[in-house]
Amino acid sequence: MYYNGKELLELAISRDVRLSDIILENEMRISGKSEMEIKQGLKRRYVIMEESAQKALTMPQDTVGAMISGDSKKINDYAERGLAISGDFIGKIMARALSCCEVNASMGRICAAPTAGSCGIVPAVIISVCEKLKLDEDSAIRGLITCSGIGAIIVKNATVAGAEGGCQAECGAAAAMTAAAVVEMAGGTPEMCLNAAAIALKNILGLICDPVAGLVEVPCAKRNASQAVNAVTSADLALAGIKSNIPFDEVVEAMYNVGKMLPYQLRETALGGLAATKTAKKISSRIYSK
Amino acid sequence: MEISMFEVLGPVMIGPSSSHTAGAAKIARIARRVANEDVRKVLFSLHGSFAKTYKGHGTDKALVAGILGMKEDDEEIRNSFKLAQQQGIEFNFVETELKNSHENSVLIEIYDSNDICHKVIGSSIGGGRILITNIDDFEVEISAKNPVIIIKQRDRKGVVSDITSLLAKNNINIGVMRVSRKEKGIEASTVIETDDEVPINIIEQLSCIENIDDVKVLNFTQSQDW
Numbered sequence: 001m002y003y004n005g006k007e008l009l010e011l012a013i014s015r016d017v018r019l020s021d022i023i024l025e026n027e028m029r030i031s032g033k034s035e036m037e038i039k040q041g042l043k044r045r046y047v048i049m050e051e052s053a054q055k056a057l058t059m060p061q062d063t064v065g066a067m068i069s070g071d072s073k074k075i076n077d078y079a080e081r082g083l084a085i086s087g088d089f090i091g092k093i094m095a096r097a098l099s100c101c102e103v104n105a106s107m108g109r110i111c112a113a114p115t116a117g118s119c120g121i122v123p124a125v126i127i128s129v130c131e132k133l134k135l136d137e138d139s140a141i142r143g144l145i146t147c148s149g150i151g152a153i154i155v156k157n158a159t160v161a162g163a164e165g166g167c168q169a170e171c172g173a174a175a176a177m178t179a180a181a182v183v184e185m186a187g188g189t190p191e192m193c194l195n196a197a198a199i200a201l202k203n204i205l206g207l208i209c210d211p212v213a214g215l216v217e218v219p220c221a222k223r224n225a226s227q228a229v230n231a232v233t234s235a236d237l238a239l240a241g242i243k244s245n246i247p248f249d250e251v252v253e254a255m256y257n258v259g260k261m262l263p264y265q266l267r268e269t270a271l272g273g274l275a276a277t278k279t280a281k282k283i284s285s286r287i288y289s290k
Numbered sequence: 291m292e293i294s295m296f297e298v299l300g301p302v303m304i305g306p307s308s309s310h311t312a313g314a315a316k317i318a319r320i321a322r323r324v325a326n327e328d329v330r331k332v333l334f335s336l337h338g339s340f341a342k343t344y345k346g347h348g349t350d351k352a353l354v355a356g357i358l359g360m361k362e363d364d365e366e367i368r369n370s371f372k373l374a375q376q377q378g379i380e381f382n383f384v385e386t387e388l389k390n391s392h393e394n395s396v397l398i399e400i401y402d403s404n405d406i407c408h409k410v411i412g413s414s415i416g417g418g419r420i421l422i423t424n425i426d427d428f429e430v431e432i433s434a435k436n437p438v439i440i441i442k443q444r445d446r447k448g449v450v451s452d453i454t455s456l457l458a459k460n461n462i463n464i465g466v467m468r469v470s471r472k473e474k475g476i477e478a479s480t481v482i483e484t485d486d487e488v489p490i491n492i493i494e495q496l497s498c499i500e501n502i503d504d505v506k507v508l509n510f511t512q513s514q515d516w
Contacts (some may be wrong), residue, residue, distance in 0.1 A: 001291070065346070107348055109304055110303065112418055144299055145415075149291075154486055156418075161309055162395070163339045163393040216306035270343055270346075289346060
């Protein structure tokens with residue numbers, strides 16, 4: 001049994017298996033379902049993820065606030081022309097993350113991962129890493145298992161709700177989950193997985209949730225893009241052997257404590273941060289006067 | 291770890307917000323069940339972040355969609371106002387303060403065709419997960435993951451033991467049970483979460499127990515199928 005990162009890691013090390021093996025076993029135990037049933041459930045979610053990560057790459061979505069429509073296509077076209085300074089791979093990751101966000105903001109169908117506001121990070125990275133490393137769908141599903149295990153630990157010991165913990169809880173959890181999954185997909189050790197998750201979460205610690213006009217568009221979409229990149233770079237740092245000096249569980253605890261210290265104006269209420277700027281107020285009155 | 295991977299990666303839902311859209315739809319869908327799916331008029335009283343951002347997040351559309359029985363992955367959620375109007379269902383939204391409630395909370399008051407009011411208070415606690423905290427003025431704690439039996443009874447000796455022995459006789463294991471009352475000797479409620487699906491004939495059997503006024507069974511499961 002495990003309730004935190006340390007316990008999960010100890011189980012994986014003592015049995016010389018991957019984190020995803022332990023997480024999958026746990027799911028079988030609590031749900032009474034077979035490995036195949038669980039993987040099928042994840043496959044259904046992966047299909048939704050692929051669709052939402054694809055849809056806005058070529059077709060701008062009509063979002064409620066019309067603030068992010070077409071952004072996914074812009075970066076996708078740009079990257080496909082080979083212009084991206086950060087490279088095709090990063091360009092595509094950002095395009096996919098933005099696509100999910102456009103679909104989400106237009107009241108389209110997405111898979112929360114772990115929330116809707118952060119739904120672009122897991123799909124963009126898992127799909128792109130599979131492409132880059134030429135991994136099959138089973139590996140993607142493995143990745144999702146690792147993602148969900150790390151996410152469950154954050155849900156259990158902290159929060160993934162922006163209204164409680166700010167953006168660091170939502171996009172931070174997504175980045176941490178994804179970073180750990182990428183490490184495992186690339187053949188890293190369980191310890192590296194947790195280091196990657198810790199690094200990713202540290203990189204976003206303290207980030208507030210300040211949605212302009214209360215909509216999940218600005219700054220959420222671009223934060224999905226940047227946190228997808230954060231997940232990949234954190235995975236690389238861990239795979240290179242760099243450790244997080246603060247262990248994963250303590251980073252999660254710190255994130256939770258920071259979230260509790262945030263005034264409510266900075267937790268999804270659209271009363272502070274970017275949402276309280278002059279321009280945001282103008283945008284807000286334009287949207288709500290319709 | 292008792293948290294399922296499908297709670298973390300999921301729900302599959304209509305955007306834009308798992309707490310403000312999917313969670314809202316789910317709470318309203320439960321309220322519809324509490325009202326025995328007979329909905330004529332609804333008043334939504336929104337608290338906290340729900341009150342401040344409901345228009346932008348489509349919380350209003352999601353709540354109405356839930357009242358119509360739609361699931362959180364139904365692409366028709368965006369058209370829920372029109373669909374409700376077609377069905378002749380009235381709905382209104384007000385902003386309110388609900389005491390000791392989570393940031394994302396709503397009080398749903400449904401008037402059925404007999405003008406009886408059914409009340410549900412629910413909170414959307416992140417990632418589409420929800421908690422029902424009050425049903426018809428009785429405090430409850432329902433996360434809608436396991437089957438629930440909601441019983442309204444007179445506050446008399448022996449009623450609770452009659453309930454538990456009947457469930458035991460029918461091989462139904464009680465997971466969590468909560469008894470509360472409005473006033474000593476008057477109305478009380480018993481909310482029972484069970485491990486397994488509750489067969490419908492249990493409603494009839496429980497209703498036959500003396501001093502029991504009302505029995506409702508909501509067969510929730512871990513999956514989104516209900």
